[in-house]
Amino acid sequence: MKKSFQAEMDGTQQAISQIVCWCTTIALHQEFGVGKIRLDRITDRMNELEEQNTSVIMTPDANGRPSKQKADSIRESWLAGIVDSDYRVPMIRAPKNRKEEQYCIAGNRAAKIAWQIYAKAVIDVLHYGPDRMTRLLKESRANYEQLNTWGHEDGMDVAMEKLRRCAADAMQSGDLEVVDLDGSSSEAKVEKEFRRQEVEFVKRVRAQTLGRIGVAAQPVNVLADQNVQDKIQLVMQQVSQLPFQRRRT
DSSP states (O other), X not given: OOOOHHHHHHXXXXXXXXXXXXXXXXXXXXXXXXOHHHHHHHHHHHXXXXXXXXXXXXXXXXXXXXXXXXXXXXXXXXXXXXXXXXXXXXXXXXXXXXXXXXXXXXXXXXXXXXXXXXXXXHHHHHXXXXXXXXXXXXXXXXXXXXXXXXXXXXXXXXXXXXXXXXXXXXXXXXXXXXXXXXXXXXXXXXXXXXXXHHHHHHHHHHHHHHTOOOOOOOOOOOOOOOOOOHXXXXXHTTSOOSOOOOOOO
């Protein structure tokens, strides 16, 4: 069955959000020495911020539309004067067509939001200032570039498994799941979540119209079931168990 454009787009955004978070987690662990206890505190704070962000978006504006611009402004204010709030996804090549351009735009937006929420959590929990936050952004993007290199050499499935293992090592958790990059196995979940959010928003508009807004928002957290192919199983038998290492020039 052909995947809908919305499902493909949502799958891409989910995967990129996960990659940004894992690349940043690995940077904190390996470059700053942040261990499991503090990483768990950062995760808890991120969950709170995600709920706040979703609640703002799902509250209808004066025209009865999602308050995305208000949410954008709030997230921008979190990092003002501390660190760049943008996070451009490192590209291996330029987009070839309009569809790839749309994926690129959506990916960069997802990366930016993921970084803003993660960075705000780091500032709140670790009290990092401009110097360390700027370095963290640089190291996170360098990790993303290394992922692209692995993907070019070994295939993206293998590259994501390598990244997952490094993030799991930092978090001391072996059950981290990988979002399916092409959205194939997660299409049903993505579609279900998308429709749930539509219904949720309609409820809020109706409640606003009736003057009794009271619908609780839920954070978006769509993860595909883990599905490591036979190819990955064979290749990963040869993967080194050493920590994440980038090729430094």
